Amino acid sequence: MTQLATPLLQQTYELRQAIRSRAHTGPTSGLATGAMQGNIVILPAEWANEFLLYCQKNPIACPLIGVSEVGDFHLPDLGKDIDMRHDLPEYYVYRDGVKVESRADIADLWRDDLVVFVLGCSFSFENALSQAGLTPRNISEDVNVSMYESNIATVPAGRFFGNTVVTMRPYTPKEAIRAIQITTRFPKAHGAPLHFGTPQDIGIHDLDKPDFGDAVSVKDGEVPIFWACGVTPQVAVRNAKPPFCITHAPGKMLVTDMLDMDLAVL
Amino acid sequence: MTQLATPLLQQTYELRQAIRSRAHTGPTSGLATGAMQGNIVILPAEWANEFLLYCQKNPIACPLIGVSEVGDFHLPDLGKDIDMRHDLPEYYVYRDGVKVESRADIADLWRDDLVVFVLGCSFSFENALSQAGLTPRNISEDVNVSMYESNIATVPAGRFFGNTVVTMRPYTPKEAIRAIQITTRFPKAHGAPLHFGTPQDIGIHDLDKPDFGDAVSVKDGEVPIFWACGVTPQVAVRNAKPPFCITHAPGKMLVTDMLDMDLAVL
Numbered sequence: 001m002t003q004l005a006t007p008l009l010q011q012t013y014e015l016r017q018a019i020r021s022r023a024h025t026g027p028t029s030g031l032a033t034g035a036m037q038g039n040i041v042i043l044p045a046e047w048a049n050e051f052l053l054y055c056q057k058n059p060i061a062c063p064l065i066g067v068s069e070v071g072d073f074h075l076p077d078l079g080k081d082i083d084m085r086h087d088l089p090e091y092y093v094y095r096d097g098v099k100v101e102s103r104a105d106i107a108d109l110w111r112d113d114l115v116v117f118v119l120g121c122s123f124s125f126e127n128a129l130s131q132a133g134l135t136p137r138n139i140s141e142d143v144n145v146s147m148y149e150s151n152i153a154t155v156p157a158g159r160f161f162g163n164t165v166v167t168m169r170p171y172t173p174k175e176a177i178r179a180i181q182i183t184t185r186f187p188k189a190h191g192a193p194l195h196f197g198t199p200q201d202i203g204i205h206d207l208d209k210p211d212f213g214d215a216v217s218v219k220d221g222e223v224p225i226f227w228a229c230g231v232t233p234q235v236a237v238r239n240a241k242p243p244f245c246i247t248h249a250p251g252k253m254l255v256t257d258m259l260d261m262d263l264a265v266l
Numbered sequence: 267m268t269q270l271a272t273p274l275l276q277q278t279y280e281l282r283q284a285i286r287s288r289a290h291t292g293p294t295s296g297l298a299t300g301a302m303q304g305n306i307v308i309l310p311a312e313w314a315n316e317f318l319l320y321c322q323k324n325p326i327a328c329p330l331i332g333v334s335e336v337g338d339f340h341l342p343d344l345g346k347d348i349d350m351r352h353d354l355p356e357y358y359v360y361r362d363g364v365k366v367e368s369r370a371d372i373a374d375l376w377r378d379d380l381v382v383f384v385l386g387c388s389f390s391f392e393n394a395l396s397q398a399g400l401t402p403r404n405i406s407e408d409v410n411v412s413m414y415e416s417n418i419a420t421v422p423a424g425r426f427f428g429n430t431v432v433t434m435r436p437y438t439p440k441e442a443i444r445a446i447q448i449t450t451r452f453p454k455a456h457g458a459p460l461h462f463g464t465p466q467d468i469g470i471h472d473l474d475k476p477d478f479g480d481a482v483s484v485k486d487g488e489v490p491i492f493w494a495c496g497v498t499p500q501v502a503v504r505n506a507k508p509p510f511c512i513t514h515a516p517g518k519m520l521v522t523d524m525l526d527m528d529l530a531v532l
Contacts, residue, residue, distance in 0.1 A: 173462045180446045181458060192447060196439045197463065197489060223463060266532070 001036075001065075001077070001262045008034050012255050013081065019255070020086045022104055027144040027213075027251035028089065029136075033127050036260050037253035038065060038078070038118035039230025040088060041237070042106075042246040045070045048115040050158035054236060055117070057155040061164050061232040063188040065263070066118035073110060075118065079257035084116050090249035092234070097241030106246055114246075119230040121253050122167050124189035124260040128182050129169075136169045137216040144213035144251035145169070147229050151203025152194060154232060159242075162235035166194060168207065170222040179225060188263040190228040197223055212250035267302075267331075267343070267528040274300050278521050279347065285521070286352045288370055293410040293479075293517035294355065295402075299393050302526045303519035304331060304344070304384035305496025306354060307503070308372075308512040311336045314381040316424035320502060321383070323421040327430050327498040329454040331529070332384035339376060341384065345523035350382050356515035358500070363507030372512055380512075385496040387519050388433050390455035390526045394448050395435075402435045403482040410517035411435070413478035413495050417469025418460060420498060425508075428501035432460060434473065436488040445491060454529040461492040468492065478516035 004012060011032045018024040028037055043051055048070075055062040066078050073084040085107040093101040093109065122145070126136050138145040145167045152164040167190075171179050176196055184192045195202045207224060208215045212231055218224060231250045248254065270278060277298045284290040294303055309317055314336075321328040332344050339350040351373040359367040359375065388411070392402050404411040411433045418430040433456075437445050442462055450458045461468045473490060474481045478497055484490060497516045514520065 173464075173467070174460065177446055177458050177460075177462070180443055181450050184447050184450075192443050194440065194443075196443070198439075201439070201487065221467065 001258045004035055004257050004259060008032065009257055011035070012079065012257050015255050016082070016087050019089050025089045025104065028253045028255055029123050029126060029145055029251060030139040032255050034260055036256045036258040036263060037121045037123045038256060039121050040084070040248040040254055041117040041119070041233045042084065042114050043117070043242055044111070044244055045113045045115050047242045050160060051117060054157035054160035054233070055119070057157050058232070060191060061154060061228040062230065063120040063190065064117060065120050065188055068116035070115055071112035073116070075116060078118060082254070082256070085110050088248045088254060089252035092247045092249055094237050094245040094247065096243055097238045102249060109246065118254060119233070120189040120263055121230050122190045122227050123253060124263050125183045125186040127260055128185070128264070129179060132178060132182055134171065134175050134179050134182070138169065138214070141216050143216060146207070146210040146214060146216055147212035147231055147250055148204045149211045149235060150226070154236065159240035160236040162232070162239045164194065165212070165229040165231040165235060166202070166226040167229045168224045168226050170216065170218040170224050172221050173223060176223055176225050183227065185264045185266045187265060190230070193225045193227045195226040199224055202226065267524045270301055270523050270525060274298065275523055277301070278345065278523050281521050282348070282353050285355050291355045291370065294519045294521055295389050295392060295411055295517060296405040298521050300526055302522045302524040302529060303387045303389045304522060305387050306350070306514040306520055307383040307385070307499045308350065308380050309383070309508055310377070310510055311379045311381050313508045316426060317383060320423035320426035320499070321385070323423050324498070326457055327420060327494040328496065329386040329456065330383060331386045331454055334382035336381055337378035339382070341382060344384060348520070348522070351376050354514045354520060355518035358513045358515055360503050360511040360513065362509055363504045368515060375512065384520060385499070386455040386529055387496050388456045388493050389519060390529050391449045391452040393526055394451070394530070395445055398444060398448055400437065400441050400445050400448070404435065404480070407482050409482060410479035412473070412476040412480060412482055413497055413516050414470045415477045415501060416492070420502065425506035426502040428498070428505045430460065431478070431495040431497040431501060432468070432492040433495045434490045434492050436482065436484040436490050438487050439489060442489055442491050449493065451530045451532045453531060456494040456496070459491045459493045462489050465490055
């Protein structure tokens, strides 16, 4: 993967510093434009292989872009100074599959058997959408992207199973066709949408009540478009019930020093 | 462009012979799979430059893939033995923009000032759709594709102007996303759809009453998907009112000896 050029590297560095110092605690969508962001799942090593297999079987929802060494909270392949104990705006802590805590730092929870998984994030194609004049509504309304637990089952692996979490961005049909083309270029950032139109068809009953993130307005003539989301593993963690797991809070991602465009195949 | 391999060349030759002898008079969709088909517009030379410009300004609806020499009814670049006086299952004859006749042969109407324009046709991507398990409904129901005059204006050029004619193929949203990806690969065969969903949004009020071709069934959970169509120039001819013009009858195309896949960019 390609490291950012200096001015953007400065931005990602400063953003991570702001997150580390808790000066920034909100969503990361639309920030450090051009830099790749990642979903995070941290599991004990004895659960790692099973989760790896789950990602392999569900490459659209869970596109792996990085895995740490056991016990290492650095991710040198994704950014030189990344410290996974501090560098997310918000962490979720799961015990036995139950979310027990949300916190700004996990330094005192770190263990030397933990493995960090980094999954591609749809924020990586939001920049490409914006450049095409298709700025996602969550960015123009300055809120967290809308996320919903759909009824689209993932492929189980070991103890991991569950439905796919999806993000939603509204577009007119003409815009949606262009958005499908653009996001198709980013298979490692969830790629093309899974569904458009009637939310009920994929088990979503109220767009105004996302399961994660914020609702956005859907205007007349617009259709909701649904992409797979890297929060999907959190549903699988709820089901697999590993004794210990840490994830990012939805929409509050790891900001890397790598180029968004590295996830584009064309 | 690439010429077909011998077995398929044999098929296109035989199909054109069957058309020439009037043994085949129907639509050409789904026939000689793998061979490129074309929309036809034949105009007097003095109207040719204006029409050329119209095609240039409307590359999605009017993707030019061949132009004859003035007065030449052969198209050596598209097939060695093509004779435009006989090789369409059905011709429309327009005088002063009015369709005055439909006929199986135009030998006795041929003039040495005529220019033949060949435009890419959505049938070229139907094979790719079928191979992806997305057989178009017009093929599975063995009817002519459904065509509608939309309210999507083309860009005028000289005296040529008018709305875009679109073909419609129904798919579920999931299938439609795949179909958008596949047809995006064929920019010279109308490429990605222009619209999906509510037909009224593009001025179509009754899917059961296509302006050209046949209606197809739209099943529960399916959405109509609309692609630009090479019948669009016939609307422009109606408006421009050239004293003389010959076109193919919608759905009854020129079968060439060239490869469909030559229109694919990826």
